[in-house]
Amino acid sequence: MNALITLSDAHVVHKARSGGLFTRDRVYALTGADLTIAPGETVGVVGESGCGKSTLAKVLVGVQRPTSGTVRFRDRDLWSMKPAERRASVGGSTGMVFQDPSTALNRRLPVRRILRDPLDVHRRGTARERDDRVRELMSLVGLPRALADALPGQLSGGQRQRVAIARALALDPDLVVADEPTSALDVSVRAQILNLLLDLKERLDLALVFVSHDIQTVRRMSDRVITMYLGRIVEESPAARVTDRARHPYTRALFSATPGLLDPIDPIPLVGPVPSATHPPTGCPFRTRCWKADGECVSVMPDFTAASTPDHHFRCHHPVQEDQSTRDLVAQAVSAAPAVADIPAQQQP
């Protein structure tokens, strides 16, 4: 694949905090991530809260340095570049849209300054060209020119997110990473913002990484869906297959719990809560909740296995069969639940 960005064995480990103070524990926010993003593709990232979606997003745009592993941007190792070179390279070719535009935008700056700022920092064009670009950006995201002097506090939530998107596009990037771009917005404007992102992606031929809890939307918007669990990428699948052809038990459970996606059925029941990212389980991270787990899952982290179509890989010792119905999986999980609860919740030191 002609790669825009490639992560190889990327890990992000934070010092854990308790009551505002660092402790001796470590938080394994991202573990062994391998991922390639091609120009122009849309990749959705799903998984429960705290599974590392935002960490992955920040690593992709170069604002989070991995503790180990590599990030290659157009085949150059990002973190072995000099800081100025890295800023010019990845900073000038990627943009990020955050969840809450109220906090992501500087409240004291008018829209025109917010949009000009990246152009000034990266010294793009003459002063006149930068002003022209600001007008162009506003029109690209459907903001009336009259709002150029407005402060973020004078805009609606949807307008603020349009400003944030325009800022992400200022330097004409190849990749935009949108981390929960609609979850802080009123339901009534969410569809407008999603449609705007999709429209811009087509018009500007952008690659888009889209992080969301809204699984229906991720599936609808994406070419490929990445499932994360406890800091690990556990499956990557073409979006068209992810609902009922996913091979990882966790992906099937996640999608079975999404209202309106499948025939009305009960979700696949999982045992217990998500383990702590400070003390992840040995072996497969999902095995403490998985109805298929056995001794192999306790001791060995599964490698990525290829499914029957290109672009579909999963990490599981006992994958779901492709043609297995979710109804069948629910029955399996219900009858296996007591046995899973008996597997010792052995953790990494």
Ligand SMILES: Nc1ncnc2c1ncn2[C@@H]1O[C@H](COP(=O)(O)OP(=O)(O)OP(=O)(O)O)[C@@H](O)[C@H]1O
């Ligand atoms: N700076 C930090 N210091 C310590 N722990 C962190 C830090 N940033 C993230 N974490 C932890 O890393 C793990 C992954 O966090 P991340 O924000 O990437 O998850 P997420 O899937 O995006 O969650 P959400 O869906 O709730 O936004 C979590 O356990 C989180 O508490």
